[in-house]
Amino acid sequence: MKTVARQIVGVYFVGIFVLIPGLWAATMNGYGGWDSMVGQLQFSNVSNFSTFLMDPSTGTLYLGARDAILAVDSSSLRQKHTQIIWNVPEDKQQSCVGKGKTEGDCHNYIRLLEFVADGRIYACGTYAFDPQCAVINMLDFSLERAEDGSVRMETGKGKCPFEPSQHYTAVMADGVLYAATTSNFLGTLFDISRATGSEGERIRTEQSINWLSDPEFVSSSFIKERSDTGDDDKIYFFFTEVAKEYDLYTKVKVSRVARVCKGDVGGMKTLQKRWTTFLKAQLVCEDRASGQRYNILTNVFTKEHRPGDPSSTQFYGIFTSQWEREELSAVCMYSLADINKVMAGSFKELKKNCENWMNPDPIPNPRPGQCITRALKAAGFESSLKLPDKVLTFVRDHPLMENSVVSAPLLVRRGITYTRIAVTLTPTANSDQGSAAVLLLGTDRGELHRVSVVGQNATLLQEVPLFTAQEPVNNILLYQDQALVGSPLSLARVAAEGCGVYPTCEECARAQVLGCKWSLKEGTCTPILIGPLQVESEDALKLCDTGEARCAPVLKELRVVEGLRVLLPCVQVSPRPCHWEYPPDRHTRQHHAHLEVTVTTASLGSYTCYCEEGRRDGPACRRATYTLTLEGPQVGVSVSLAGSRQVVAVYLFCFMAGVVFGGFLLHLFRKRRGIRHAPEKGRDLLPSSDTPQSPSSTSLLSEGVPLTEKRNGTLNGHGGLYSNAGGLKLQESAANLAEELGSTDRMGRLGAGLGARSEEELRSEDETVVERVDERMDAFRGAPLAQCEENSF
Structure with missing residues (x-):
């Protein structure tokens, strides 16, 4: 145990010395030195940062954390920050724990920070599964308090989630909060609502699975779309939900965009205090060449390509796939015009008699789901309260649009999970190409990736490690020429462009x-x-x-042995395909962009990955190149399974022979010394049944010698083999024999009777034991060995 402890301590200190230079390099790599990084140590007893809010007039960044709200000067992160402590009383925490929640979740996690009028900030937190909201005075950075000195709070239900990890989004539109969150303690009810304002103006979605079906809210945006027609401003919500239009054996998740009008006040009788303009459509991110579809939306960034022109708004979304087991991320872009075109199209309807989705006909007039325009006001519909019941009934039963908003991926990355996205626009060197979009992508391993997108061409520019691998990027905020990147424990500032x-x-x-x-x-x-x-x-x-x-990678030499399977990675940024060049005599299998190779003497040589990143008729980019060379057999790698079973059989035979021989020597020693032992002493001579050395222990033999997770010599990074279940009968019989012969009771009886028995009796008993061992070992020798498993990848 001391040796193991020393090894653990050694690895710990080695990890520290390896980590410190990495952090230094990440911090000093052209981003302002240590002033660029604010780590957990600089925030005393504060963690779980989840919310960013920037005051552009002062450059102050407000951070929502667990039980605290911080104000940091973004121009100099090393300056001393100020903070507000907003925690939960002890009795309320105990009540939360008593309801079945963990102590860690029964804190106040600040999930909302939004500006309101008169230099104040509206803040909401989970408050031990009882959401509460308060107002922060920005002048002295303090919570507004009541006359008795307590914090003046109001309920946060419908404005803030109950649980720290629940998916949630909210946006402030002209001083009014629009939120999409859970509305009950169990997290089973969901609402998209106008959460603040007068009580008569607070409206929400209908409690129907046709409106929201187990959604995971992602993002929201307020778009001012007023035009010459008098159209209203709109709020867009992005989320993933379980699709009700697909009748399959499993739940199919789809990405959605929903839209409501800011001036919506609900219906007079039908849809009273409910949205009359709630419409939603499916977002499709699909690579048509391969047919791969990415159906789960994880983050969205809104960008006006022409400042001051809302019609030029583009939405950049990060997607992943419900059906892919490996890490995968794709980025798709949707225009506001395409979304509005789908919202103005036909509706989808479920016919109850045949359970098929069909287009309803006819659509009532005025068109359901539209905002109140000048034309509607001229026709006598001054507000949504004036709309006919047939219009409101129709929009209540048909919130889903027939057509989908379709886009092709700008980039696809396998082996990478992107968590957050921000976008900047940069003029290109070629004026004919207009501007290029530079995507800032945060990963779940604390990295920031830069990708330029010009037309259909995506180029990975840079990968910058900012935090440790255990700190995912959960916020990216653009301010002036810098990007403020946050994780649950740290904050970093890097140049944005x-x-x-x-x-x-x-x-x-x-x-x-x-x-x-x-x-x-x-x-x-x-x-x-x-x-x-x-x-x-x-x-x-x-x-x-x-x-x-980018197109001239370093040649990597891999020394391998025959029979192994190696996976050669190739980084695929563009959704366009990749192909490999390799020796003609080979056994390979391509997994997306990566290549699996079964090593033989004919498969040795050079392997090169080419990916199409420019025009289809342009030259392919060489993304990776490897050379496979053969080296001598390695212990535990090139040994066959049949040899492994023979080794196990020999080991069992030698082990049992050693037990018998040791018992015989013990008998001779006791006879010579003339020592009489009690039963307890006899038991102490055998190893404990809890140790791996004991034949009766399941830790040595009963698990089939699982030295690795791969089988039949497949390389898994540890160079081990997997012994199949066919040898379990042999191991089980050996273990039973060892338990029968080496049981503590038998040895105790043997030790107790040494002095009372004659030499002939003892010799006779030993000969009996040896005969039984020989009989059992003969049975082992005749037992057939299990057949090898088929190779599997």
């Missing part, structure tokens, strides 16, 4: 389409200020000394 963010020649060459070039004289990435782009991308990569460029 500009050529200076690319510290190496290779990264600068990838960003050439953004108007960047590498200055050999200065050793920095500088913008191209005058004239058009003169150097082609491939030529720019050749200017770099090292070969670690």
Whole structure:
């Protein structure tokens, strides 16, 4: 145990010394040194940051955490921050725990921070599964209090979730809060509501699975869409829910966008205090070439491509797939015009008699779900209260649109899980291409990825590690020329755009389409200020000394042995396909962009992955290259399963022979010394049945020697083998024999009778034991060995 403890301590200290340089490199890599990073140690007893709010007039960043709200100067993160403690009383925490919740969840997790009028902030927290809201005075950064000194609070139900981990979104529109959250303690009821304002103006969704079916809310946006027709402003909600239009054996999740009008006040009789403009449509993110569809939405960023023009709004969403087991992320973009076009289309209806979705006909007039425009007001419909019951009944029963909002992925990454997205627009070097979108993508491993998107071409520019692998990125906020990136424990500030963010020649060459070039004289990435782009991308990569460029990867040599299976990774950024070049005599299998190779003498050689990232007729980009070389057999890797079973059989035979021989030597020793032992002493001579050395212990033999998770010599990173279940009968018989011969009771009786028995009696008994062992071992020798399992990947 001391040896194991010393090894654990050694690994711990090695991890510390490995981690510290990594954090230093991540912090000092061109982003302002330690001033760029605010870690958990600088926030005394504060963690679980979940909400960001930026005051653009002062540059102050407000952070919502567990039991606290912090104010940080974004221009200098090292300056001392101020904080408000807003915790839960002890008796309320105990009551929460008594209802079956964990102590960790029975705190006040701040989930909402939004500006309201007169320099105040509206804040809401879970408050031990009893959501509460309060107002923060920004002048002295304090919670408003009642006359008795207590915090002035109001209920947060419908404004804030009950549980810290529940999916939730909210947005403030002209001082009124619109929220999408759970509305009960159990988390089984869901609402999209106008959560503040006068009591008569508070309306919400209908409690119907046709409106919301077990949704997971993702994001919300307030879009001012007033035009010459007098159209109303709208609030858009993005979420994933269980589809009711698909009648399959399993629950199918789909991504949705829902829309409500800001001026909606509900119906007079039908849909009273309910939305009369609630419409939703499916978001489809699909790669048509491969037929791959990504159906689960995880995050959305709203961006106006032309500032001041709401019609140019684009929504960038991160998707994953319900059907994929491996990590996978895709990014799709949807325009506001495409969403509005679908919302103005036909409705979807479920016919109860045949259980098929069909288009209803006819649609009543005025059109259900539309906002109150000048034309409707001229026709006598001044508000939603004036709408006819047939219109309200129709929109109540048909909230789903027939058509879907379809988009192709801008990029697809396998082996990566993106958690947050932000988008900046940068002029390109080629004026004909307009502007390029630079995607800032946070991962679940604390990294920030930069990807440029020009037309249909996506290029991975940079991967920056910001936090430890256990800290997922949960917030990205853009302010001026910087991006504030947060995790549950830390905060980092990095440059949002500009050529200076690319510290190496290779990264600068990838960003050439953004108007960047590498200055050999200065050793920095500088913008191209005058004239058009003169150097082609491939030529720019050749200017770099090292070969670690986007289309010139480093050759990696892998030393392997025959019979192994190795997986050669290839990073696929664009949704367009990748292909491999390899030796003709081989046994391979492609998993998306990655390649699985079964090592034989004929499969040795060079393997190169090419991915299409530009035009379909353009040259493919070389993303990875490997060479497989053969080395000598390794212990535990090249041994066959048949050999493993023979080794187990020999081991059992030797072990049992050793037990018998040891007992015989013990008998001779006792006879020679003339020592008489009590039964308890006899039991102490055998190992404990709890230890792995004991034949009766299940930890050694009864698990089939599971040295690895792969089977039949498949490499899994540990170089082990998996012994199949066919040898369990042999192991079980050996264990039973060991238990019968080596039981403590028998040895106790043997030790107790040593002095009372004659030498002939003892010799006779020993011969009997040896004969029984020989009989059992003969049975083992004749037992057939189990057949090998079939290879499986």
